[in-house]
Amino acid sequence: MKLPNYKTFLAVPILLLFISAGILITQYSQTGEWFQRSIELKGGTMITINTENRLDTANIERELREKFHPINVRETRSFGGYGTLIETSSEIDPEEILDELEAMGIETEDRSIETIGPSLGATFWSQAQLAIIIAFIFMGIIVFVIFRTFVPSVAVIMSAMSDMVITLALMQVFGIELSLAGLAALLMLIGYSVDTDIMLTSRLLRESEDKTLSDKIRRALKTGLTMTLTSIAALTALLLSAISPVLSQIAMVLIIGLTIDIMNTWLMNSVVLKWYCEKKGLI
Missing domain, CATH: 3.30.70 (Alpha-Beta Plaits)
Known part of the structure; x- marks a missing residue:
């Protein structure tokens, strides 16, 4: 039986990204806001x-x-x-x-x-947006400095961006308002996402050439899934304990984001990197 071309796996995260963008656009057309905000961010x-x-x-x-x-x-x-x-x-x-x-x-x-007054809420919201933009800029700079190659660096950044967009869309589906706690979780999600993507990229581009590309991906997959699933298990325990609403929201947003990150890392980023390595003869 002929196995499907590995590049077809890209269709899953790309399709989900477009659906998520559609959810956010629909939310904006109906309410004038891209996503629901808590009183901390709107007053x-x-x-x-x-x-x-x-x-x-x-x-x-x-x-x-x-x-x-x-x-x-x-x-x-x-x-x-x-x-x-x-x-x-x-x-x-x-x-x-x-x-x-x-x-x-x-x-x-x-x-x-x-x-919280509307003006103070608007101030919190503008500062929160600035924090996310600065986080992405510094993340992009660090990724480009580490790898110094265009395609792998862009793949890492796009994976993190896709994690954010899809997570925000699913928050609207589940009725989770974006609050200061949710923003903290999204900033943490950037770190989690980049962590697994950098690990994968380093394994494929910098490990010894005595291993095949598929072996490198399998070893990276084992390490990456162990890291992510361990984090999800700990966050699930935190969510079920219901210690405080703030911690529960952080846990909920991160569980959604990390689940999406598994898909984006191993069905999008790994596919792009494998294609890049084959084009460059790094097999």
Whole structure:
């Protein structure tokens, strides 16, 4: 039986990249924003109510929406119990929401209120975008300095960029808002992505020539998958422990990103590098 040309594997990550771009474009056409942002990055008020027992967040959101808009209610868990997060506009008085909750029979004594103005949220957002741009610039410079060849360097950068785009698109699919914690996770994802890509590229371009190209890729695959799957296992444990909402979001975003990185590294970057080595006679 004739095996398929290895270059056809490129179709999978490229197709998923185009689908992800379509999701982000659709999000922008409908809302005017490429992705959902938390109140930390757009401004607003967050009310956190801690309880020993789980509250019916769907019913709370339905009741509050009759009097307040916009409103978003979600649940968090921790070792200490349950938390209910209520997000709304900074123009709405949080005391009015608390009064409504008490009228519904919900205790609100253990609560905290965080308000971020729209201008401060916009400042956080502009600084966050700048941080990601600077991270990509320095990452690109370091990659070009290390390998000093155009195709392998661009392959590493494109793989990291694809990880970011697809992860952001999947965050929209799963309803995960982009927050400061999510941005921290995306910056960490750049490091994870470049780490495995540099390892793969170094194995193929710099290891001794007594091994075949396929052997080098197999050895790199074994090392790379061990690194990534170990990280995913640790992050899954962190997510299931539900220590805090911040850590849970970081873990969730990184699990998505690292899963996508497996595909981009071994179905895109490795294919491009193998094609490059064959063209240059580095077999």
